Amino acid sequence: MNKILNYKKLIIFLSILTILTVSFVIYNMNNSKAVKISYTEFLNKVQNNEVSTIYYSEDEFIKFITKDNRTFLTENPRTFDFKEKMLLKGVSVEENSSVPIANTIAGIVSFSIIAIFIIMIAQKKVKSSSASLVSVHYDSENATSVTFQNIAGNEEAKESISELVDFIQNPEKYSRFNVRLPRGVILYGPPGTGKTLMAKALASEAKVPFFAVNGSDFVQVYVGVGAARIRDLFKKARDKGKAVIFIDEIDAIGKKRSGRADGASDERDQTLNALLSEMSGFKDSQGIIVIAATNRLDVLDEALLRPGRFDRHIEINLPDVKARYEILKLYSHKRPVAKDVDLFKVAQMTPYFSGAKLENLMNEAAILAAKDNADFITFEHIDKAFNIVVAGFEKKERSHISELDKKITAFHEAGHALISKIIAPENSVKKITIIPSTKGAGGYTLNIPQDKMFKTKKDLLNNIKIALGGRAAEEIIFGKDNITTGAYSDLQHATNTLISMAKEFGMIEEIGLLSYTLMESHNLIESTTIIKHCREIINNAYSEVVNILQNNFNLLEKIALVLIEKETIFEEELEKIICYENLK
Numbered sequence: 008m009n010k011i012l013n014y015k016k017l018i019i020f021l022s023i024l025t026i027l028t029v030s031f032v033i034y035n036m037n038n039s040k041a042v043k044i045s046y047t048e049f050l051n052k053v054q055n056n057e058v059s060t061i062y063y064s065e066d067e068f069i070k071f072i073t074k075d076n077r078t079f080l081t082e083n084p085r086t087f088d089f090k091e092k093m094l095l096k097g098v099s100v101e102e103n104s105s106v107p108i109a110n111t112i113a114g115i116v117s118f119s120i121i122a123i124f125i126i127m128i129a130q131k132k133v134k135s136s137s138a139s140l141v142s143v144h145y146d147s148e149n150a151t152s153v154t155f156q157n158i159a160g161n162e163e164a165k166e167s168i169s170e171l172v173d174f175i176q177n178p179e180k181y182s183r184f185n186v187r188l189p190r191g192v193i194l195y196g197p198p199g200t201g202k203t204l205m206a207k208a209l210a211s212e213a214k215v216p217f218f219a220v221n222g223s224d225f226v227q228v229y230v231g232v233g234a235a236r237i238r239d240l241f242k243k244a245r246d247k248g249k250a251v252i253f254i255d256e257i258d259a260i261g262k263k264r265s266g267r268a269d270g271a272s273d274e275r276d277q278t279l280n281a282l283l284s285e286m287s288g289f290k291d292s293q294g295i296i297v298i299a300a301t302n303r304l305d306v307l308d309e310a311l312l313r314p315g316r317f318d319r320h321i322e323i324n325l326p327d328v329k330a331r332y333e334i335l336k337l338y339s340h341k342r343p344v345a346k347d348v349d350l351f352k353v354a355q356m357t358p359y360f361s362g363a364k365l366e367n368l369m370n371e372a373a374i375l376a377a378k379d380n381a382d383f384i385t386f387e388h389i390d391k392a393f394n395i396v397v398a399g400f401e402k403k404e405r406s407h408i409s410e411l412d413k414k415i416t417a418f419h420e421a422g423h424a425l426i427s428k429i430i431a432p433e434n435s436v437k438k439i440t441i442i443p444s445t446k447g448a449g450g451y452t453l454n455i456p457q458d459k460m461f462k463t464k465k466d467l468l469n470n471i472k473i474a475l476g477g478r479a480a481e482e483i484i485f486g487k488d489n490i491t492t493g494a495y496s497d498l499q500h501a502t503n504t505l506i507s508m509a510k511e512f513g514m515i516e517e518i519g520l521l522s523y524t525l526m527e528s529h530n531l532i533e534s535t536t537i538i539k540h541c542r543e544i545i546n547n548a549y550s551e552v553v554n555i556l557q558n559n560f561n562l563l564e565k566i567a568l569v570l571i572e573k574e575t576i577f578e579e580e581l582e583k584i585i586c587y588e589n590l591k
């Protein structure tokens with residue numbers, strides 16, 4: 008490498024300098040051996056023919072050597088004919104030798120030496136720091152004891168990740184069928200929900216080394232260092248054969264590119280490119296899986312999400328009450344918890360707690376019990392710990408969501424679900440939850456339409472109505488003045504569907520069969536008509552939805568109440584609730 012070459016050059020240069028310095032010192036020592044004599048004594052010696060050579064210079068003293076090889080110094084008379092006189096006396100005169108040159112050399116040498124030392128020290132520093140810069144520190148664990156059993160809740164995510172165990176262990180099995188194996192998985196979701204835990208569990212169940220790094224480790228002041236670190240990391244992983252590489256906070260390097268050409272984004276681009284090329288570089292049969300974690304999927308550069316890179320995106324969400332119960336059980340397992348502690352009650356007390364917070368809660372409770380010298384952790388300890396943990400939370404934490412917000416979300420989601428069940432019973436409502444998602448929604452209803460190639464006009468209108476169900480429920484329960492911003496994305500979705508119906512699908516009679524998207528490209532559009540008819544349709548749909556919900560008020564309320572209690576309802580339970588009450 009260049010650096011090594013430079014280092015060699017430096018050593019050669021230094022050796023030359025040392026030689027020069029040594030000669031200079033010897034010379035100076037010679038000089039210092041010279042005996043000073045007066046000018047008259049000097050003239051006597053010249054007179055007596057004892058002087059052989061004079062080293063003439065402009066210095067204060069001139070040096071001369073006698074025939075018996077002794078060196079003397081004497082005052083410089085600085086007369087213009089000095090040289091001529093000496094020559095006439097048969098003394099040889101060497102001009103401008105020694106002293107001034109020696110001085111110059113001394114200057115250069117000492118300056119160079121100081122400079123070289125500074126360079127050397129700097130070089131050493133750069134060398135040692137660049138070695139540590141390029142080599143990334145990672146937590147390498149030979150996949151300790153964490154298994155999928157240590158992770159509660161997030162069943163779908165667990166299932167999806169555990170599939171990868173076989174990919175890692177038996178890649179040949181898949182490559183025989185020419186399967187393109189997943190190389191990268193992005194786990195996204197709120198902090199403390201067990202993303203790191205999932206990656207660790209994958210490594211340990213697949214029995215391969217685990218390399219954990221943080222995205223911010225790659226963001227460096229020096230351009231190119233981040234990229235070099237990425238290559239170093241992958242090299243280390245490849246050296247181990249199979250491996251799981253875990254990159255936490257991938258957004259530090261994988262954020263959408265800003266398009267600005269500043270230094271910082273340059274560096275990030277280089278790092279990102281290095282990561283992408285390393286990922287496309289390894290073979291399917293290699294058995295290396297890269298898992299990245301982020302709190303937000305939407306900020307990541309599309310290049311990262313493309314097939315062959317991080318093409319599996321798995322949401323890891325906050326645990327619902329059942330998962331919280333499981334997590335609490337997990338962290339009570341090795342602790343003496345009093346028999347009468349109802350962990351399910353604790354789970355109900357802790358909506359919007361992440362796994363990490365629940366773990367913290369049990370830990371605090373254990374500390375309190377230990378301080379009390381108690382035999383067991385009691386409910387009182389847990390309750391006290393709860394206050395400690397909650398009081399420590401910042402306002403922006405979701406754990407602080409008020410009962411009112413929870414109620415609004417419950418009715419909103421119940422509205423979506425109920426409309427879906429009533430007007431589109433062929434759809435399946437897989438899950439309703441009021442646990443806020445990372446995408447900013449207060450909760451969501453997972454409504455899966457029938458799988459078919461074409462959608463009818465009725466299907467699309469139904470989708471619009473289902474989207475309006477949330478807002479309609481809010482209005483019915485809390486009044487026109489208390490509707491919330493929670494319907495933001497629902498309205499976007501409904502509007503989008505309507506625009507497509509009008510402009511592309513020719514599904515709105517008054518607007519006709521023209522493709523308005525095409526017309527637009529020819530500057531041939533008159534949008535007021537489209538807006539007028541779209542508004543009419545959405546207003547009518549909304550009235551219809553409000554009507555349906557009012558007619559099924561009991562059912563709406565029932566679903567919302569169950570949601571407030573359980574936070575997440577799955578399909579079967581929803582069916583049960585609907586069966587009990589009669590649809591109108």
Ligand SMILES: Nc1ncnc2c1ncn2[C@@H]1O[C@H](COP(=O)(O)OP(=O)(O)OP(=O)(O)O)[C@@H](O)[C@H]1O
Binds near residue numbers: 159160199205302337
């Ligand atoms: N589902 C869970 N089951 C059991 N323990 C959990 C769970 N989720 C979180 N924990 C606990 O919380 C701790 C922190 O979780 P982890 O570091 O995996 O979260 P993360 O999602 O990676 O967080 P971050 O986004 O802050 O990196 C874990 O070590 C574990 O003790």
Ligand SMILES: [Zn+2]
Binds near residue numbers: 423
């Ligand atoms: Zn909604």
